[in-house]
Amino acid sequence: MTARERTDFIRDIIDEDLRTGRHQRVATRFPPEPNGYLHIGHAKSICLNFGIAQDYGGTCNLRYDDTNPTKEDVEYVESIEADVRWLGFAPTAVLFSADYFPRMYELAEKLVTDGKAYVCDLDDEQIRVYRGSLTEPGKPSPWRDRSVAENLDLLRRMKAGEFPDGARTLRAKIDLESPNMKMRDPLLYRIRHAHHHRTGDGWCIYPMYDYAHPLEDAIEDITHSICTLEFENNRELYDWVIEHTGVSAGKVAPHQYEFARLSLDYTMMSKRKLLLIVQEGHVSGWDDPRMPTIAGMRRRGYSPEAIRAFADLIGVAKANSTVDVGKLEFCVRDDLNASAPRVMAVLRPLEVEVTTYDATGEVIDAPYFPADVGKPGSRPVPMARTIYIEQDDFQAEPEAGYTRLAPGRTVRLRYGACITCDEVVRDADGAIVKLRCSHHAESVGGKPPADGRKVWGVIHWVAADSSVPVEVRLYDRLFKVARPDDGDFRDNLNPGSLEVITGARVEASLATAAPGSRWQFERLGYFAVDTVDSKPGALVWNRIVTLRDGWAKKDEVAAPAVEKKASARAATRPKSKSPAEYRAEARVRDPELAAAHDRALAKGLTAEQADLVSGDRDTMTWFDAASAVATPGSAARWLINEVPRVAEGRELNALPFDGAALGALVQLIDAGTITGTAGKDILAELAKSGGDPVALAKSRAPAADAGALAAIIDDVIAKNADKAAQYRAGKTGLLGFFVGQVVKAAAGTADPASAKALIEQRLAAG
């Protein structure tokens, strides 16, 4: 990767895993199901998984998650690998889930033997009913308690093909009452007498995703299994499968991490709906240049570099978000600006006769790149008496702000001379058919016309005789609304997403442009030779993206603000209990807690504090122990506000110290023996490795006296003279910075409150 450092929460986790020695290597995987073409959302995932492997010198497998033979196809398998490689990544290995079917089945028998899975005869409708709902527990299948021997026999007969599709399933025996629906005896195998693209008719039972995926990861020794947010609920089952099959025994098991998948406005990412768009003929195929597929973007002319830059730009996080398509277009332009040679083409030609021009065979040597790009190369551009300019570049009655050609006005022909419009030739209907212009021969080479007349602008052109006629396809976004999924996507298709221009002309040098090559047509945009329909002598060009255009922008209708979708679900769904309700209920159930609540109140705690220290047994015990030694109010404050910070998610009873130790610490602070800041330091130490707070307090350096403190402060101010100046100039927010620096420099011997006062004083004095 470049010098720019990439960070995201997943790389943070990896850094931590490497630091602590949990892993010595990094192994990821990209696991698409071969049931469609890859799209820009997959590109994000590919860049993440392969990018991590590159950054950490690890491995990344391309693994087809082909566990459902009825939806998958070799066409997709081939397109996926091609897309991954085109994006610039080389899989460490290309693998298929189906190749693990024997091992998976073996482990399924082990689960059965261990009494952790059973064969269920319920049909799909019954299973759904038995599973319960989001708010109600499920109930056990009547087949849940079959003997191991019977289960094993039935499983083997399932595998042998003795039963029809849907007759039986293999289910994990977990917990029908789990609040996580995924844990309510999930299906492991279903019967499918179907031909598999890879295993043929070798199997008639196929593993479910939730069973197959963790095993695949474990078998491949994946360390970090990265997937999208909707699998968060599946993680518990992922871990269950690995633990109970023992597939990772003796090794470090893979762990699943979830990130937010990409949403792009004006774009649809659902594979199912993308398939419909193709099937219903709204586009020409999966690789139609309007499609958000990698194949479509490739054909459109997007480069792999641009797509990778986009993935970097948008980052990786856990918040659902919708990225502005403008960011993708920025990446595409940014890449092309530096890489695409400049040439000239006229989309809608307007004939211009340069009446004063009679040279023949004149050829202009025009550079491929402007000076600011600084790349070498040029091509010959023939001039002629008859040329074409863009119809848009002439207005018979120029509107305000128009800076191009008009009657009597002079403009420069790009790379050539300036011309002045002398005459507009119209047909019988008054339509403009051609222009007659005179030219200023002395103005070639960027020089101004000799008579000092104003040059309004620079326009592009091609010679009439030597330019070549081509077809140009102008693409716009496929959907006319930012959220095509609101309602039926078919209603939201942009009818103008493709405009075919047949009368366009490109300069002579482009006659042999290679399919797939990318160029900038000056002042128009970036274009690529179509790789499918273009033929020598009959070129077809795709517009990749327009140039950024400040003038055109003014005509553009402001995009309507994206309206927030009203949440029908939020209104109808039952509201979850709040923690406060849980605590109150716990006290109703448990008289000990109720008593603790009264006790806390009696000790003078506020109602809120009393509530918080009596919601569960652990907290109650801690508070009782702490308040036995320290002032109850202080004990409660520290327990409520400070302990959770250092616990970093651990339960109280998992901490290496207890309520009594907390009490002892708080007592020292109450008594003024140590400062609150020192107390926080000691608390952090306790949380890390336990110990005796009194001893820890004693071992600390004594508080700095006023003189020592002043010396530290002066030193910090001297070292940060620029910041001090900014502070004095009014950036008072920097006070916190100085306090932080001083506290750090004093290694805990300074009391921040008094330090702060002293710093303010010194800063003002300076």
Add this chain to the structure above:
RNA sequence: UCGGGGAUCGUCCAAUGGCAGGACGUCAGACUCUGGAUCUGACUAUCAUGGUUCGAAUCCAUGUCCCCGAACCA
């Protein structure tokens, strides 16, 4: 018996108790043989309300809003 996640400029992502920062975008200017590029400047944010703290986007509490989960899909 509901559970799991999430909320920071218009947009996307940072800041792991100490200067709210970057990019896209927008606006203004400079420059320009592309109304491009480049450069300069400006713009705009911590969901709300309390609390803890010398100091809170960050810790605690209460509330609000959003997403996911009840395929023999992945």
